[in-house]
Amino acid sequence: MDEHVLAGYARPFRGKLYMHALGSHIPLRLSRSDDKFSWGFTPExxxxxxxxxxxxxxMDFHFESRGENRLHYHISIPGNPETKKLGVSRNGYLGFYWYAEVTDFWKIEPLHLSAEGLLCHLRDHRGHRVGAIPDAPHHSGNKVYLLNVDEGQIVTFLLKPTN
Structure with missing residues (x-):
């Protein structure tokens, strides 16, 4: 693994992830129960x-370890009094959990280090890459994508440390 990647990312840090698609950086967001016109189930x-x-x-990236070409993290949203941790639902969707015990780490697979940050794949603890599924119709009128480790178009991410 590149020594510059190790020096900048093989440690705990606070940062932001963006989905990198068609030459642009699409921000990540948290869903809200009023995002859809009709969910078909009780939304969360x-x-x-x-x-x-x-x-x-x-997000906080809590460095856990490194593999041959992966960096392992527990990912959370800073908060009081407790921290929300990134986990995977039974259907493969990514979400932040307050109370569920999230013990599995996430893998960052570095692809390219740039002046903007680290282009990478985000993988779950099994090594499955995160894909995007269009979420339509979306109440906001914006293009929104659900993130999933079992389905969807595999995407790359830009990881930008903020500290």
Whole structure:
């Protein structure tokens, strides 16, 4: 693994992830129960999605270890009094959990280090890459994508440290 990647990312840090598609950086957001016109089930907040008008949310990347070409992290949203941790639902969707015990780490697979940050794949603890599924219709009128490790178009991400 590149020594510059190790020096900048093989440590705990606070940062933002963006879905990198068609030459642009699409911010990540948390879902809200009023995002859809009709969910077909009782909606919940805090599924990780890509799209919208606001900047990506800030996340803490708690460095766990490294593999031959992967960096392992526990990912959370800073908060009081407890921290929301990134996990995967039974259907493969990414979401932040308050109370569920999230013990599995996430893998960052570095692809290219640039002046903007680290282009990478985000993988779950099994090594499955995160894909994007269009979430339509979306109440906001914006293009929004659900993130999933079992389905969807595999996407790359831009990881930008903020500290």
């Amino acid at each position: 907040d805090d599924w990780l999605q890509a799209g919208g008008q606001q900047d990506s949310l800030v």
